[in-house]
Amino acid sequence: MNLIKEEFFKRCHLSEEDIIKNQINWDDLNYIYIDYSKYKSSCESQADFIATTLRTHKKIHSVKSRVKDSERLIEKIIRKTPSRKEKYGSKFQFSIENYKEEINDLIGIRAIHIFKEEWEDIHNFICSTWKVIEITANVREGDDTQRFEELDIQIHSRKSGYRSVHYLIEFFPTSQRVITEIQVRTIFEEGYGEIDHQLRYSHSEIPEILALNLLLFNRLAGSADEMASLINVLNRDLTEIEEKYEKIIDLKDKEIRKLKGEIC
Numbered sequence: 001m002n003l004i005k006e007e008f009f010k011r012c013h014l015s016e017e018d019i020i021k022n023q024i025n026w027d028d029l030n031y032i033y034i035d036y037s038k039y040k041s042s043c044e045s046q047a048d049f050i051a052t053t054l055r056t057h058k059k060i061h062s063v064k065s066r067v068k069d070s071e072r073l074i075e076k077i078i079r080k081t082p083s084r085k086e087k088y089g090s091k092f093q094f095s096i097e098n099y100k101e102e103i104n105d106l107i108g109i110r111a112i113h114i115f116k117e118e119w120e121d122i123h124n125f126i127c128s129t130w131k132v133i134e135i136t137a138n139v140r141e142g143d144d145t146q147r148f149e150e151l152d153i154q155i156h157s158r159k160s161g162y163r164s165v166h167y168l169i170e171f172f173p174t175s176q177r178v179i180t181e182i183q184v185r186t187i188f189e190e191g192y193g194e195i196d197h198q199l200r201y202s203h204s205e206i207p208e209i210l211a212l213n214l215l216l217f218n219r220l221a222g223s224a225d226e227m228a229s230l231i232n233v234l235n236r237d238l239t240e241i242e243e244k245y246e247k248i249i250d251l252k253d254k255e256i257r258k259l260k261g262e263i264c
Contacts, residue, residue: 161218
């Protein structure tokens with residue numbers, strides 16, 4: 001159950017110097033690791049409940065859920081310690097008492113939709129279902145952000161081109177508050193995001209040749225989103241025209257049958 005220091009540093013992109021530099025007590029990390037390993041099963045139940053609720057929305061194509069791995073949690077705590085010390089003061093340390101409040105993505109849910117214009121319906125559903133404490137729209141520089149601005153949503157421009165709208169929600173399945181991150185993105189943004197994520201975890205720094213091709217892939221994914229939306233609009237317009245003409249033809253047929261009846 002204990003976290004073995006030597007094995008941990010072999011598996012992550014950190015070293016013991018990182019905890020020494022940030023004045024982190026290894027025993028505190030181990031206590032958090034043990035506590036979270038016991039808490040994970042509760043997180044999994046909560047993740048299933050949120051995912052099931054999201055699946056009831058007709059515009060959501062698919063839902064993925066995950067609970068943060070115990071070692072990934074410790075890795076994130078080490079990386080986040082400097083920013084927390086800046087926020088709270090140099091004496092701040094992550095502990096069993098505060099890590100569940102400070103790390104907001106112990107439970108991660110991803111809601112994937114097909115067409116860009118479906119986002120707002122899903123946004124309204126999330127906001128009416130849970131208490132939302134923070135929303136961030138991750139965009140690429142040059143993207144149209146007008147609707148996000150109108151809804152007073154925080155906008156984060158990503159150089160990597162990563163696109164996704166992130167919601168932090170809170171609820172109380174027990175007396176303890178649970179914070180969960182819900183990510184909403186299109187199916188094309190999901191494909192790009194998955195590849196981008198894998199590359200960033202595989203390399204401490206992405207090689208330039210990969211970064212350039214990743215940027216090209218991001219542009220293609222963005223173009224695919226625009227194309228999908230155009231196809232959706234065209235399909236809707238054509239369907240409306242077909243229905244309109246079917247009604248006209250049906251009306252004419254009724255008039256012809258009526259006239260035939262009068263003639264006979």
